[in-house]
Each structure stands twice: as C-alpha cells, then as structure tokens.
Amino acid sequence: MSQISDIWFETRIAAESVRDYLSGGRVRLGVTGLSRAGKTVFITALVQQLTRATEAGLGRRTTLPLFRLLAEERLEAAHLDPQPDYNVPRFAFEEHVDALTHDDRHWPNSTRRISELRVSVEFRRKVGSKKQSGEPERLDIDIVDYPGEWLLDLPLLGKSYAQWSHDTLEAASAAARAPIAAEWRGAAVMADPKARLREPDAQKLAAQFTQYLRAAKTDKFALSTLPPGRFLMPGDLEGSPMLTFAPLNVEEGAVYPPRSIASEMERRYEAYKAQVVKPFFRDHFARLDRQIVLVDALGALNSGPAALRDLETALAEILVAFRTGRANIFSTIFKPKIDKILFAATKADLLHHTSHDRLEGILRLLSARAIKRAHGVGAKIDVVALAAIRATREAMVRHEGERLAAIVGTPVAGQRIGDEEFDGVSEGAIFPGELPSDPRLAFRGDALALTDEDADFRFLKFRPPVAKIGRDGEALPLPHIRLDRAMEFLIGDRFD
Ligand SMILES: Nc1nc2c(ncn2[C@@H]2O[C@H](COP(=O)(O)OP(=O)(O)OP(=O)(O)O)[C@@H](O)[C@H]2O)c(=O)[nH]1
Ligand SMILES: [Mg+2]
Numbered sequence: 001m002s003q004i005s006d007i008w009f010e011t012r013i014a015a016e017s018v019r020d021y022l023s024g025g026r027v028r029l030g031v032t033g034l035s036r037a038g039k040t041v042f043i044t045a046l047v048q049q050l051t052r053a054t055e056a057g058l059g060r061r062t063t064l065p066l067f068r069l070l071a072e073e074r075l076e077a078a079h080l081d082p083q084p085d086y087n088v089p090r091f092a093f094e095e096h097v098d099a100l101t102h103d104d105r106h107w108p109n110s111t112r113r114i115s116e117l118r119v120s121v122e123f124r125r126k127v128g129s130k131k132q133s134g135e136p137e138r139l140d141i142d143i144v145d146y147p148g149e150w151l152l153d154l155p156l157l158g159k160s161y162a163q164w165s166h167d168t169l170e171a172a173s174a175a176a177r178a179p180i181a182a183e184w185r186g187a188a189v190m191a192d193p194k195a196r197l198r199e200p201d202a203q204k205l206a207a208q209f210t211q212y213l214r215a216a217k218t219d220k221f222a223l224s225t226l227p228p229g230r231f232l233m234p235g236d237l238e239g240s241p242m243l244t245f246a247p248l249n250v251e252e253g254a255v256y257p258p259r260s261i262a263s264e265m266e267r268r269y270e271a272y273k274a275q276v277v278k279p280f281f282r283d284h285f286a287r288l289d290r291q292i293v294l295v296d297a298l299g300a301l302n303s304g305p306a307a308l309r310d311l312e313t314a315l316a317e318i319l320v321a322f323r324t325g326r327a328n329i330f331s332t333i334f335k336p337k338i339d340k341i342l343f344a345a346t347k348a349d350l351l352h353h354t355s356h357d358r359l360e361g362i363l364r365l366l367s368a369r370a371i372k373r374a375h376g377v378g379a380k381i382d383v384v385a386l387a388a389i390r391a392t393r394e395a396m397v398r399h400e401g402e403r404l405a406a407i408v409g410t411p412v413a414g415q416r417i418g419d420e421e422f423d424g425v426s427e428g429a430i431f432p433g434e435l436p437s438d439p440r441l442a443f444r445g446d447a448l449a450l451t452d453e454d455a456d457f458r459f460l461k462f463r464p465p466v467a468k469i470g471r472d473g474e475a476l477p478l479p480h481i482r483l484d485r486a487m488e489f490l491i492g493d494r495f496d
Contacts, residue, residue: 025139027494028287030338032148033294034224034314035217035233038346038388039145040108042294043117044096045388046487047143049477050078050119055470056477063477064484069123069495076122076136083118084142088284091117091145100389101467101475106412112233114146114284123495131496139494144284148293149229151285151318153277156227161266162254164227165247171226172212176306180215184208184246193248193262202244202261209246223307224314230276242272285321290340290490293318297345297363297385301435305443312366315343319370322379340380342489343367348481349387350460351432352394352405356481358435359385365439382489387481391462397429404431409462417460430460 031039049056053070054077056063062070069075083090092115096108119141125131156164169188172181187208191201210231216223217232230237237243245268248261256262295315300307322336345363348356364371364383371381392409399406406429413424422428436442467475 025137025494026142027139027491028142028144028289029490030285030288030291031143031145031294032151032291032318033346034148034296034311035110035112036299037148037294037296039294040096040111042292042344042346042388043091043143043145044093044100044108045478045480045483047080047093047117047119048097048475049480049483049487050121050141051080052470052474052477053078055472055474063479064487066484067487068126068492069121070484072126074124074126074495076124078119078121081118081120081140083116084140085116088144089113089115091115091143093117097475100464100478105464105466107464111145112147113235114144114150114280116145117143119143121495126496129496139491141491144288146280146284147229147233148314148318149225149227149232150277150280151229151321152225152314153227153229154281154321155317156269156273156277157281160252161269162250162252164269165250166252168226168247169249176221176223176310177216180221181212184212188247189249191248191261193250193256194260197259197261197264199244202246202265205246205248206244221303221307223310228272228276230272237276241268242275245269245272281321286336288336288338290342291322291338292342292344292486292490293367294344294346295363295366296347297359297366298347298350300366301362301442308366308443312369315367315370316373319373322373338379340490341382342486343370343381343383344486345383345385347387348385349390349392349409350407350462351435352407353481354405355432355435356385358437358439361439362435362442365443384482384486384489386483386486388483389464390479390481391465395429397431399431406431409460409465412461412463415460424463428460 031043033039049064053062053064053075058070058073058075064070080093092108099106099108121139121141122136123139124136125133159167169185171177172185178185184205187205191205195201213225213231215221217225225232228243230243234243245265248265250256250262250266256266293315295311297308297311300311322338322341343363345359348359351359360383363385367383392407395406395408396403397406398404408427408429410425411422411428413422415422415428417428417430420428465478467478470476
C-alpha cells in the first residue's frame, strides 16, 4: 500500500514540474529553525523587501546592494499571490508587518506551525543570459515556514519504541539535562511497563516528559529540543492519544501483554510516526528546493558552552533530513531535492559590526558537523550572520573616560541593566563586548565567563526600529544586516 502512495507521490512531483515549466518558474524556499530563532521576522522582512522594493529604490538606491536583481534594476514588480497549497495556513504577512510598523511597534507573536506564502516576481533576465527572452518573466517564490523541531523527528522513523525510549532516557542523563529531567526520569524508570494501562497514568507520564522538554528550552538552559517535535507545539493534536506517550524502561524485542502501558505507548509512538512525522516529510519537506536554517547562536552563547554544544547536536540531527538523497531507509519515503542550504545566525544587530564576522565563524564551527552531513548530497552550503530587521544603530560612547563602541536602540519595556529599568520609550546604549576572535573559545567553559549580570547586559531585547514611510504613505522595508547576501545566495541565481 505504502508503495503505491509513494509512486503516486513521485508522479505528483513530476506533474508539478511540468506545470511550473508551462507557467513560468517556481522555487520553494523552506525557512526553518528552532523556536524563537527568528523565522517569522525573517520571512516578513524578506517579503517586505521584495514587494516594496520598487517603492524603496532599485539600482544605486537599493538597500540590498548584494541582491543583484535589485542592484541591476531587473525587477519589474513583485506581489503576493494565492498560495499553491490550500490545506496549509497562510503566513500572516500583513498582520506581522502591522505589528512591526504600527505605533506600538512590537515583534510578531510566536507561530509554531507550518505556514506558506507565495510572492510572484516579474523580472528581466541579466544581459547575456542564455535564458534571456527579452520579455519580462515570472518566478513564483513559495515560502514555507516550519518549526525546526519537526526535522528532529526524522530519526524516529528508523527507531523502534524501545530504542527511542532508551536513547531519550540516556540523553536525559547528560550533565546539562539531568537536573531538569530528574522528576520525569524517576517516574519513567519506576513505572512497570507490564502493568495494565490506566489513562491517567499515561497522561501523567506524558505531562512530566513534556514538562522536562519544556524546561530544557527556557532561556536559562536554552537546550535544543529532543523529539518528538509536536510535544512542545501540539497545535490541534493537543490532548490526543497520539501525543500521550513517553519513554519507558522497556527492552528491545520484549513482548508486552496487550493493553499494558508499554504496548499501548508503543502503539501511540508508531501512530505518531505514521500520521504526523511521515506526512510532513512526504508532503512538505520533500518538495523544497532551497532551505535556510536560522540559528539563534547568540541566545546559546548567552547560556554558555553546554547550550552551544547542545545546539550543535541539534543542527547535526536536523541535517540528517537533508542527506536522504542517498539510499537509506528514509529515501524510500521521500527524496529531498534541496540544492542550496544557508545557515544563518540571526539577531546580529545585537553585536557591534566588528563582531559580525566572528559570529559567522562561531556559526561555521557550530554547524560544521551538520555541514559535513549535508555534503555528498550535492547541495551548496553557505553561512551568514544577519539581522533580518536591524533594531539598533552603532555609536561611540564615553564610559568612565574611555571611548567604547556601543549599540543604541529602544529596549523593550521592562528590560533592565543593573538597577535601571527601561520604559519602552527612551533609548539605551549597551556595550555588547566582543566575541572571541577564535571561535573555538566560545565552546570552552572559561572563555566568555559570563556572570548572570554580564549576560543580561550583553543581550538586551530592543523594540523594532521605526519604519520610514514611502511616497504612497505605507511603511518602507526596515533596515537589516546582510539580508541581501542571504537573498542572493538563496534565490539570486533564479533570476539570471
Ligand atoms: N534585534 C533583533 N531581534 C530579532 C530579529 N529577529 C528575531 N528577533 C527576536 O527574536 C524573537 C523571535 O523571532 P521570531 O521571528 O518570532 O522567531 P520564530 O522562529 O518565528 O519563533 P516561533 O514562531 O516561536 O518558532 C523576536 O520576537 C525578536 O525579539 C532581528 O533581526 N533582530
Ligand atoms: Mg514564528
């Protein structure tokens, strides 16, 4: 049965390519990252830059000089079009722009589910292009926002319930996780797998397990999540048996009596794989052409080396999904066709520009294992430190007789430096300090030696910047850092 549906799926992809050919081009861009990495802000900024570019200025006036489509004045028009998939929520672009640019300027709300948006671009190819037709052409950019946590679910497809239980319990015993896992692990190890299932017991174990996953994600620990990805972002599956399972101390190959807690948890785990994990990879992931993986490297740096190492592992796990072009158990389910992957460290505006290259260096090291995994699938890979929306500006400030490089912005109300609490209106200057010139130092416990006070000081949360208004009375694209480099890498070649 599964084979028939897989063949049908391949056929559908082939049919889609034919349709693209007939209707102009199309590129499907996946935007992912762990929660709070900056996906919503990135997509909002990217789409605003594209759709408002002709108003904001092309050629020498563009604020995206490295994005050749604009620098070479080949963009004719860009607008939003109905998305191709009617069963996926639409990315709430207008709502997010409103949040960012209206009087009370605030960052968009957390999203936590998949969404999609189509930007249709009319353009002229570059002079001398083999594909040049003289006529304006069209490229549809389908942007898909999905939680990176969902990619971490891929290894589950190759794991039995017993293996997954074993791996998860073991991961929870690592030094960084053990204290927050203690309560749930105690309960999991004590539970008798052969006992008859009582739903309240199952619910309690699942709740304790979820609690542990949630604790690991807080700012304080900033550990990257373990699967199952839907436990922290259940959407409409909340409370369903599909999400009411947890690891138990079970033996590989052992047979547990029907209706025992172990056999029922195993069924739910298998249902989660078949009905949640597999459809996501088959229906969404496999159709992507390009991918950006956003990484809140600064957040992890702020939490210390344990969080950085954990993030590194999560990135490597995420990239397993990209490697399935090779023959392995997953490639019978789906074959990704992604040919470009960009790793981007977000929120670079929280650092002075002298540290941007250093942040890139840290990200390069952080994703080295992931990049190694992605090699061999033939995808081109790059790394960038960016701010999709730049909330700060730079200034030299005198501090105790010294001139120091500072960044200035409007801290969000309630943010504080020492005794001073900001009201959300007045500006504040901070000295973000420098990242180490040798990225390896960031992974060493003693390198940054942040005290709690330093940490708060270093990464204050700023409000979005005030938007300039165009001649048409609407907000122009917001300032950014290196967003043009990211755009050029991800889609620039499709306009050549
Ligand atoms: N200064 C600055 N802050 C940013 C930037 N991008 C994101 N942030 C901050 O990071 C937070 C999370 O950004 P989102 O874009 O909502 O992240 P997300 O990945 O969509 O998060 P979820 O929807 O919760 O998964 C925002 O609320 C901002 O505080 C940026 O370019 N500059
Ligand atoms: Mg979001």
